[in-house]
Amino acid sequence: MDQPRLPFGGKTMVFGGDFRQVLPVIRKGTRSQIVVASLRKSYIWESMTHLKLVRNMRAQSDPWFAGYLLQNKDGTEKTNSGGEIRLPNEVCVPYTGSDIDLDGLIDCIFPRLDENMSNTSYITSRAILSTRNDWVDMINMRMIGRFQGDQMVYHSFDSAVDDPHNYYPPEFLNTLTPNGLPPHILKLKIGCPIILLRNIDPVNGLCNGTRLVVCGFQRNSIDAEIVLGQHAGKRIFLPCIPLCPSDDEMKQFPVRLSFAMTVNKAQGQTIPNVGVYLPEPVFSHGQLYVALSRATARSNIKILAIPAIDGASKKKKNKNNKKKKQEENILTISDGIYTKNIVYKEAGTPPTLLATYCLHTPGCQEIRPNGSDNKGAQPLKTKQRNIKRRPKFPHIAVGK
């Protein structure tokens, strides 16, 4: 480090990010705590050079969809009187409030599943996203039920630390599915997709979020193949590991089924066929935008969302009258489906400042200094402008 008194020892650092996507997760955090945790509010922000990425590379085949996402991302999409945004009818699966709606969504995203169960690219090019872990688990259970083949069930072994009176029996512990931990009962079949929940061996591609397909089972290991990214095609054996470093008793394979995953887990991924399941409206900044922007075109996304009832009809709504509520919902469908979109404007840029800092559109690639870009595409146009720097942090730069 040349200059230890400067941030990062005076080295040039490149940061990437998109303030319209899901922000850092602050447990039970308030809106202001969440916003303050983002880089945008860091004291070094004003010292950075900001690059604005302007072209959506992921959705380049569907300019209408790219434009729609941009409006959605900035919270400028047409809204109803309740402030909800309209989802185009062509991407919506009809919502009736019945349990079979979800089967309709599954059929759209996983058509002819029986014929394609051994087709790895079919299995890994589609996923259903939802906001809550319990809905994701429910969809995964439904999907593994539809999947053909022998089933292997792995149980975790739980015990509570420092519990001499056995107040927390294993039966109770096994009902808990905390975030980031594998389920107590892991049901797998050959050919089903799984996602890794731990960084086991990053050098060999085994990181939190790596997607794999199950190839075989042993008592103490799972035989799986990495299916996406630079390590695609690598066959590995996943071990059963202690889930807490201080507790050897609680062991499970660090994986979950990935027919469905949470919107937060899907951030950063491109999913050629996306289903979005919203039995309740989104609850945090950027969730709807991240879910929609995993798709490459409007023809590749289907959304099952509880329709928001327009502000005017909300007042008339009789909460105790379920039938009436359903009728109102169905009426809303014929008028297009509206759903809640949460955009914390203070986490991004006021429109007047857009040119002065980086607005990162989904799927954009940064400019390479020599004008070359990856994947053979033309260099992107960006707007770059050095904003007023504090002289004491001269080396800090920001990308995205």
Ligand SMILES: Nc1ncnc2c1ncn2[C@@H]1O[C@H](COP(=O)(O)OP(=O)(O)OP(=O)(O)O)[C@@H](O)[C@H]1O
């Ligand atoms: N220059 C390019 N030419 C063609 N395709 C590109 C280019 N850059 C990116 N893509 C494609 O766009 C998609 C998204 O790229 P990437 O994941 O790098 O974007 P990202 O900015 O991380 O997206 P997000 O933040 O929304 O997840 C990928 O499918 C990638 O292949």
